[in-house]
Amino acid sequence: MAPLSAENIFPIIFLLLTTFSVSKAELHAHYYDQICPQFEKIISETVLKASKHDPKVPARILRMFFHDCFIRGCDASILMDSTAINQAEKDGPPNISVRSFYVIDEAKAKLELACPRTVSCADIISISARDVVAMSGGPYWNVLKGRKDGRVSKASDTTNLPAPTFNVSQLIQSFAKRGLTVKDLVTLSGGHTLGFSHCSSFEARLRNFSSLHDTDPSMNAEFVLDLRKKCPKPNHNHNAGQFLDSTASVFDNDYYKQLLAGKGVFSSDQSLVGDHRTKSFVEAFAKDQGLFFKEFTASMLKLGNLRGSTNGEVRLNCRMTN
Template sequence: MVKANLIGVVLLMEVILRFGVDGLSMQYYMMSCPFADPIIKNTVNNALQADPTLAAALVRMHFHDCFIEGCDGSVLIDSTKDNTAEKDSPANLSLRGYEVIDDAKEQLEQQCPGVVSCADIIAMAARDAVFWTGGPYYEIAKGRKDGRRSKIEDTINLPFPTFNASELIRQFGQHGLTAQDMVALSGAHTLGVSRCASFKSRLSNVDPTLDSDFAKTLSKTCSAGDNAEQPFDATRNTFDNFYFYALQRKSGVLFSDQTLYTSPRTRNLVNGYAMNQAMFFLDFQQAMVKMSLLDVKEGNKGEVRGNCRKIN
């Protein structure tokens, strides 16, 4: 009887560790795929050593995934003759890093087939990319299932680079994220670049919130065409608070960046993060954890794709 009770306790503990209270758990893969974390981390680290610019791409992919249909890997699905998927939306055409997710998924399928979701791989890859570039490390619960829907029309719900602070606050608020969360998450623009097509309207209309010398820099960038790239701050591959310094100098690349400093509703947050990088890191960690839980699919509401690019 004692042995039977002990076995029952062990099995119960495994269920709690794997599934937690709400289906997600920090140790979700501890029994079913114990090497999931190191496999994803090593895959991301190797990819970033070869191409550091992929860090920004992986973080952006996670954001674009979570804001459409929740954090369910829907952004990874390829279009078919019967359906144009999210990744072929104009807002997503510049997304990169799919091969990193594919690489991690292939290794995980060899180790523990049908266990680790593509949605979890994206969330964990973004986390590891932030840390690799010098940002804070944060842990996330796992157990997301992959969604079965990916439609181009849903991407209308992504924030536009022309949004002002009020529009950004409203849109993030629809996902349960606060103004502070929004500004902290915008700080991810400390990594990466923007293409001229996303900010050239600021040049033709002489945006008064744009520093005149920086406007000349942007104009020079755009002279190479709509796909020419402009770093968001001076350290494009390092996760720091330089992005917020840029906003203070009226050198935000996108209108939706600079509006965070222009607006009285968010200016104090920008100043705080520019002055205190540790505070930015802490708030960013918390905001990323919140975002990673947006509308996650659990149980039979989703699946674990064998191939991240197509529904099972």
């Protein structure tokens, strides 16, 4: 993708900021107070129950939120199923490994009984993402509500998601297109504290990395040996992989400490330490977990309030339009 030039970046930023302002004006913290006062309790109970049965749910829900918002804004387009004439976002290559859609389905079914045709699937994802962070030891924040569900979902759009092989310049460009700053980039990357990756997303760093290096020189040598054991060649275990920090079930700042130790699983993560534009944020968050929590809350609100369309609907079934 060609870099943005000075002459075309300002119109894009203006459009993004205009879109953000319009969308934000329609959202507020008390949107459901009168029409469905129990909706947050229903969602939280559903997410907590699912997480107790499957400890992978928190990371999956948080990733679902990111991947939804990065395409068309937070409009639940990632939940829509493909049809005979359209391949939806969830079937795009970067989303094949997104899981736990059933949790959103269960919450939606309960909400349709309690408050029919009222709560959008997009709001369910946003609340669920906040809840999995909070229940894992991270910060709690008041999510603005009132999103509508989009009517369009295309697998081809998933090429716009930032890849685990991106360098810092590519990451900055990707986030800037969504009105997000360099600080937002480093902050939201901290969501990987709950993450897990299959070998296929990072094994290129472990062997035959380049003509000069067998392995990625930015990686800790002992960490490479550990990952090679978990991802042997040939690898017949398609579920093999690595957690993205050493406290994978806890939302904390360990992710940043791992990056400073050369133990970032993705090259995109490790690149944050090697660039002067991002390294200072990594160091600050590794040192001060409270600062990370504060900035993560602000960045999640910023991402969660961005939407690309205002003429959506409240889907009765999150997997299809009405």
